[in-house]
Amino acid sequence: MPKRFWILGILLVICCTAFMTWGARGPLHFVIPFRATKLAALGLVGMSISTSTVLFQAVSQNRILSPSIMGFDALYIMILTAAVYFLGGMTVANLSAHLSFAVSTGVMVIGALGLFSTLLRSSQNNLMRMILTGIVFGALFRSLTDFMQRLIDPNEFSVIQTGSYARFTQIETDLLFIAAALCAGALFLTWKMRFRLDVLALGRDVAMNLGLNVRRTELEALTLTALLVAVTTALVGPVAFLGLLVVSLARLVVPVERHAPLLICAGLIAMIVLIGGQLLFERVFQLTTPLAVIIDLVGGSIFLFLLLKGHRR
Amino acid sequence: MISIRNLSYHIDGVAILDDITIDLPKGKVTALVGPNGAGKSTLLSLIARLEPLQCGTIDIGALTIGQCSNRQLAKQISILPQMTEHVPRLSVRELVSFGRFPYHQGRPGPEDEAKVDEALQVFDLDDLAQRSVVDLSGGQRQRAQIAMTFAQDTEYMLLDEPLNNLDIAASRALMARIRELAHSYNKTIVVVLHDINYASRYADWIIALSAGKTAAAGSPAEIVTPKLLGDVFKSDAEIRMIDGHPVVLV
Numbered sequence: 001m002p003k004r005f006w007i008l009g010i011l012l013v014i015c016c017t018a019f020m021t022w023g024a025r026g027p028l029h030f031v032i033p034f035r036a037t038k039l040a041a042l043g044l045v046g047m048s049i050s051t052s053t054v055l056f057q058a059v060s061q062n063r064i065l066s067p068s069i070m071g072f073d074a075l076y077i078m079i080l081t082a083a084v085y086f087l088g089g090m091t092v093a094n095l096s097a098h099l100s101f102a103v104s105t106g107v108m109v110i111g112a113l114g115l116f117s118t119l120l121r122s123s124q125n126n127l128m129r130m131i132l133t134g135i136v137f138g139a140l141f142r143s144l145t146d147f148m149q150r151l152i153d154p155n156e157f158s159v160i161q162t163g164s165y166a167r168f169t170q171i172e173t174d175l176l177f178i179a180a181a182l183c184a185g186a187l188f189l190t191w192k193m194r195f196r197l198d199v200l201a202l203g204r205d206v207a208m209n210l211g212l213n214v215r216r217t218e219l220e221a222l223t224l225t226a227l228l229v230a231v232t233t234a235l236v237g238p239v240a241f242l243g244l245l246v247v248s249l250a251r252l253v254v255p256v257e258r259h260a261p262l263l264i265c266a267g268l269i270a271m272i273v274l275i276g277g278q279l280l281f282e283r284v285f286q287l288t289t290p291l292a293v294i295i296d297l298v299g300g301s302i303f304l305f306l307l308l309k310g311h312r313r
Numbered sequence: 314m315i316s317i318r319n320l321s322y323h324i325d326g327v328a329i330l331d332d333i334t335i336d337l338p339k340g341k342v343t344a345l346v347g348p349n350g351a352g353k354s355t356l357l358s359l360i361a362r363l364e365p366l367q368c369g370t371i372d373i374g375a376l377t378i379g380q381c382s383n384r385q386l387a388k389q390i391s392i393l394p395q396m397t398e399h400v401p402r403l404s405v406r407e408l409v410s411f412g413r414f415p416y417h418q419g420r421p422g423p424e425d426e427a428k429v430d431e432a433l434q435v436f437d438l439d440d441l442a443q444r445s446v447v448d449l450s451g452g453q454r455q456r457a458q459i460a461m462t463f464a465q466d467t468e469y470m471l472l473d474e475p476l477n478n479l480d481i482a483a484s485r486a487l488m489a490r491i492r493e494l495a496h497s498y499n500k501t502i503v504v505v506l507h508d509i510n511y512a513s514r515y516a517d518w519i520i521a522l523s524a525g526k527t528a529a530a531g532s533p534a535e536i537v538t539p540k541l542l543g544d545v546f547k548s549d550a551e552i553r554m555i556d557g558h559p560v561v562l563v
Contacts, residue, residue, distance in 0.1 A: 196419070203394075205392070208383070213383050213384075
């Protein structure tokens, strides 16, 4: 297993090096900081999305769900639309970046906690019911979004449109430091609870028997999930299938059911996918095919494959 | 000793357990028997604090459920829940090691490793230690799970229908092991059983539940009588005494 980690690590280094150097023609003192911030942002987003999915899967005890599949993206776009609807497009577009980041992160942490805990409580140990509830919530959020979008000015609609797609090319770098601090804290706390996650994944009764404070652990894990998802979504927009994609791949690479190697491996794969994908997108496809589209296409296919193959748990 | 006082439990207004007051003797194998829906598994989950108490008290030795930390309890009492369909992708040794979690919280020391080795040995799992739990037969998997509760090293062990899906050889071997645990390791074991003959043959003490109430409690010879079968199980099966154990002719 360590060998596989080395291979992933080397792949990541290759991706990063290529990302930093490929086609760098401008003055280096401009190119290097410019690309390094983007690289850091992509790495941060990758780690956060993979970690949030691992956490969510441990709490919901299944392997085919990720926070975004359970209606989180729809919630994000609804919050964005509601902001434009109630405050007006110009107000939202002109808000200082820090303020809008703080507000949208805050609202989404609360919204995500509400959504996830409702989902988990309404369907303890009933996966089909949980997926259905998630889909119904997603449909509800989308309808409300649609309704509000019909009522607003077409010019204001463009504010929503730019916000509702993943944007890896223009990342607000001045927000990166705040986001990095928040995510680093959440990642550290997740790493600290890795053994408890192992126990939690054995099932609620077994975890209780082993003296784990199940309710508290679930709440902590959900809060961290909500924070990670909210920060990354506020930073780059929704990426529906990335989390599921990388965690499913990581489970193939890591044959044991331990969260320590799983967290590392999923993080490495997520960074490779994002950085390598962005590299191909910028240098090979010349910015023609959005990265998010490719990720969603591949991720969606894997989701269908997992569902059909019956990897429900 | 486990002391249960005035324990009642309701789900949606329906009484599952109704004012139960019993003591489960220390260092013995106690069998909980009764017809389907009598509340045996519920009683066991309440003792194991898997479900919150609604009414009444349960004392496990010096600890009172609801008034001490979950981790404290995990060193005192362990439960083998009914097997779920979800089987973790772990090796047998890894699964058994989880039994030590209440002590080491994720970082096992040499003492924990020794206890895991002992559990593997006691349950004849040495040869299977590196095999994945997914690949085991039902009986082997059951043994691995009980080895995990053994590694937890608690004075009290609760087993919820451990004979489900086991053939006669595996069932007898398991019950003999349970007796041995109680008598040589001085553990207090409570086991939910479906088959009254297993209870009669292997348990020291039997508690019969019927519609959420204790119908009878005592040694097998006192308890397993035609009257009990009629009252509790609504069955007119015959009973013979063989080597001092009552045997129900099925």
